[in-house]
């Protein structure tokens with residue numbers, strides 16, 4: 619049986635408010651797959667944010683920590699292995715921002731099951747100030 623939309627859960631979805639003068643920010647969540655087959659998030663879009671894409675924070679060729687593209691633009695979510703989008707790790711980049719983020723906004727993910735079916739899932743992200751990020755312990759939220 620292929621995975622259903624309600625089997626992919628985004629827990630504690632939130633985003634950091636855009637800093638003054640910045641044109642990008644980032645969003646985070648813990649993603650779990652309650653289905654029985656791997657899925658890939660293959661498209662990222664929002665009517666609020668001009669460009670949504672996955673990136674991770676890692677060491678480049680010169681051994682300097684920086685944000686690095688996910689070249690495939692795909693993120694794999696395996697059953698039983700929660701995928702964490704968190705500050706300093708894999709995150710959802712919000713680019714080309716021209717104004718502050720609203721208190722909450724939606725991102726629609728296109729999710730492709732290993733067996734073929736594709737569905738969309740829209741997730742609401744709550745916006746917080748950056749100094750609240752450290753207090754937002756998304757791991758403490760219930761993981762289903």
Ligand SMILES: [Cu+2]
Pocket residue numbers: 644673685709711
């Ligand atoms: Cu980034």
